[in-house]
Amino acid sequence: MIVPSSYEMALLMGLLSLLCGALWITTYKMGGSWRFELYYFDFAFGTVLATLTAGLTFGSMGTDLSFWDNLSLTASRRMIAIAFAAGCVFNLANLLIVAAASIGGIAIAFPTSFAVALLVESLWALVQQRSFNFVFLGIGWTLLLVVIGLCTAAAKRIVVAPVVAEMVTTAEAVPSAQAGGPKYYRRRREEKKDDESDAATWKSILFAAVGGLVLGFVPGIGAMAQVTDIGLGPYGFAFVFTMGLFISTFIFNLYFMNLPVHGPAVQFFRYFQGGVKVHLLGILGGMLFAVGILAAALMATTPAAESPGTLAQYLLSHAAPLLIVGLGLLVWKELGTAPAARGLVGIAGVVYVAAVALLGSAPKN
Numbered sequence: 001m002i003v004p005s006s007y008e009m010a011l012l013m014g015l016l017s018l019l020c021g022a023l024w025i026t027t028y029k030m031g032g033s034w035r036f037e038l039y040y041f042d043f044a045f046g047t048v049l050a051t052l053t054a055g056l057t058f059g060s061m062g063t064d065l066s067f068w069d070n071l072s073l074t075a076s077r078r079m080i081a082i083a084f085a086a087g088c089v090f091n092l093a094n095l096l097i098v099a100a101a102s103i104g105g106i107a108i109a110f111p112t113s114f115a116v117a118l119l120v121e122s123l124w125a126l127v128q129q130r131s132f133n134f135v136f137l138g139i140g141w142t143l144l145l146v147v148i149g150l151c152t153a154a155a156k157r158i159v160v161a162p163v164v165a166e167m168v169t170t171a172e173a174v175p176s177a178q179a180g181g182p183k184y185y186r187r188r189r190e191e192k193k194d195d196e197s198d199a200a201t202w203k204s205i206l207f208a209a210v211g212g213l214v215l216g217f218v219p220g221i222g223a224m225a226q227v228t229d230i231g232l233g234p235y236g237f238a239f240v241f242t243m244g245l246f247i248s249t250f251i252f253n254l255y256f257m258n259l260p261v262h263g264p265a266v267q268f269f270r271y272f273q274g275g276v277k278v279h280l281l282g283i284l285g286g287m288l289f290a291v292g293i294l295a296a297a298l299m300a301t302t303p304a305a306e307s308p309g310t311l312a313q314y315l316l317s318h319a320a321p322l323l324i325v326g327l328g329l330l331v332w333k334e335l336g337t338a339p340a341a342r343g344l345v346g347i348a349g350v351v352y353v354a355a356v357a358l359l360g361s362a363p364k365n
Contacts, residue, residue, distance in 0.1 A: 001060065001061065001065060003064065003301050003302075004298055004306070010306060013298045014299045017316060018292075019323070020295065021292040023288050025285070026327055028098065034278040036102045036256075037257045039278065040282070043286040045246065045283060046284060046289075047242040047293075048239075049286070050294075051241075054291075055068070075232045079227070083237050084241070085221060086244065087243065088245070090215065091245040095249075095252050096113075096207045097212070100211060106324050106327070108334075109204065111352050112147070114212060114352070116212025117212040119145075121217075124216065124217065124219075125220075125363070131363065132363055140359040146351050147348045147351050150345070151345065151348050155341075222241070226297075234298045242290055300313065310360065314359070315357060321352055322349045325348070
């Protein structure tokens with residue numbers, strides 16, 4: 001298999017991971033009104049297509065152990081099962097995050113979910129008894145909580161503020177002064193309050209936070225499948241991981257289709273009513289995501305002498321939400337009717353990167 005053997009190649013893999021980790025979600029946005037539940041079937045297929053293609057090409061070249069030999073000879077069944085489980089867990093988290101994005105937009109959903117995920121991930125590492133600089137760790141955690149608070153405030157502003165109460169005219173009977181006399185009616189105007197937008201606000205934040213909570217366990221589970229000698233290499237891990245994602249989609253996604261986060265339930269036959277464009281966008285999104293996962297795994301295999309460094313690797317593998325915020329605000333014009341919300345989300349993106357830098361610097365060598 002071909003793996004990075006120089007600083008330049010490792011850095012290229014890191015940049016590729018960062019870009020693909022941010023760009024894949026734009027394929028969902030490009031689908032317009034195409035429901036995310038239907039988009040996700042193509043997305044899941046695209047992830048497997050990309051990792052299988054990479055494994056049979058780059059993963060089978062060179063002098064190192066090939067992709068197929070790694071799967072069939074050296075990797076234990078336990079390691080394969082763990083990688084598969086990591087893909088299933090990630091898929092549940094990602095579905096929740098995309099569901100949140102379908103309600104409140106990508107600029108709010110992704111920083112919120114990744115902030116929660118980083119809290120869980122760093123706590124997992126702390127439980128593993130790694131040595132940390134607790135000053136950096138504490139400040140990083142505080143900044144992540146600030147990110148969550150800013151995104152929540154932004155979501156409330158964009159969804160609730162534009163709602164205008166509807167005035168409804170009702171007729172109220174007024175009894176006649178004389179028994180058996182004619183009835184008179186007077187008209188009264190009442191305010192009909194729409195609570196749907198307020199519910200959508202909290203639903204978006206809730207789904208993003210729960211998705212981030214689940215996502216935070218994925219790096220720890222995935223690392224267990226990549227131990228030396230009996231573990232999976234980068235190509236084998238990416239393929240098994242995406243197979244877990246693909247197969248679990250037919251379980252998790254059916255729940256979202258029958259109990260949608262917003263709008264009516266989605267019938268599966270609607271998938272076949274979609275045009276070629278939306279299906280190709282879903283497959284492209286899955287392929288971009290899979291390339292990002294594989295690139296991050298390849299960067300992690302670089303020899304220490306040629307590695308970009310622990311902090312650089314951490315930033316490159318966790319900074320995608322900042323790019324997603326930029327794409328959401330500048331390209332897709334999210335929060336366009338709420339300047340205050342745009343400002344809050346922009347600040348949240350900057351604070352998030354500062355938190356990532358502190359958490360990446362916290363482990364002691």
